[in-house]
Amino acid sequence: MKRNVLLGLLIWGSGLTAAVCFAQAPAHPIVIQTSTILDGKGGVLKDRQIVIEGSKIRTVAAGKAKPDYDLRGLTVMPGWIDTHIHLNWHLDANNKSVSGGGKAEDMALATAADAWITLEGGFTTVQSVGSAIDANVRDIVAQGLLPGPRILTSLRQIQGTNGDPEALRALVRRTRQDGADVIKLFATSGLGAGGNQSMTDEQIQAVCGEAKAVGLRSVVHAIGDAGARTAVLAGCTSIEHGTFLTDETLSLMAQRGTFFDPNLLVLHNYLDNRQSFTFDQAVLDTLDKGIAPTEDVLRRARALKVKVVFGTDAVAGSHGRNAEEFIYRVRDAHDNPMDALMSATSVSAESLGLGMEIGTLAPGFQADLVATDGNPLEDITAVRRVVFVMKGGRVYRYQR
């Protein structure tokens, strides 16, 4: 009732504001009829109605209300979360990868376009790690003026070459002041360069320690074991890639609650779209040889009960196809389909510090929903057949 009064005032005050408010918070609840829900926590719910009020889920229960959307026959899940993407990397008119330089307006539009197709692909929250332009797109999407997922960004990537520990602490503080949601650092070199530790222990401790002190999470690029182990001991939030992690380091991560984000889509994308990148044959061979250890480390992480999140390291050529990561994990690495779905929902939400807001389909959570034609528990390729996408109570895709 209160909201109706407020909306009335807004309509009276400004047509534009009212239109935005209506789109984000309809005056009446939305009823969605479902036959199968995967709730993001491992639960399967049958024949429920989801009632949405404003941006949130009010109830999930059996009911006989006339539905606004009838999603029977589909599988309904919390909107998926990708914890590792590069939103601004895109293909230019000649199908070549662009990750920087060029005109700012081209980069802004390409980043916004990537955000839109990522949302259309079923991902309602992403963490971009990250580029300064992300913030412009994050903020305009958050206002409801452009379609896209909720965006968290690191704005930049911190390297060992950025200075001594004191300089790195200052850089973390500046990154927060610039509006970053998370700190991204490189503890090791890339896969192609061997993945050796590329920051001193003191530098890693300085970055993750200062991030924690200013209330930010820290996600760490780490290919080799030594850099990853130092990051885990330094209290960093998550290890990205982790290609060559030992069981000892994985056990330490399980003990300390460090999140793990192995990525397969990135390797396949580089190989499948090799003409768009500038890799020589030696690098391509190294990327190819990185697939088997990544599948293996995912299996070992599961066996050792590490908290595995869902990240794709999506770059040019991957945006909108983020769900392919599910297929690589389940079909090739033999991840359990329910585990893979929980990685992309409740576990990723927890890793982002948003575990009470997104990633679970239950009363009180944000109304972020994705529905697929087919049940991914039975056929993981169903994740390619996204039919319905809702973010914050607003429908962005519905094609049956």
Ligand SMILES: [Zn+2]
């Ligand atoms: Zn990355």
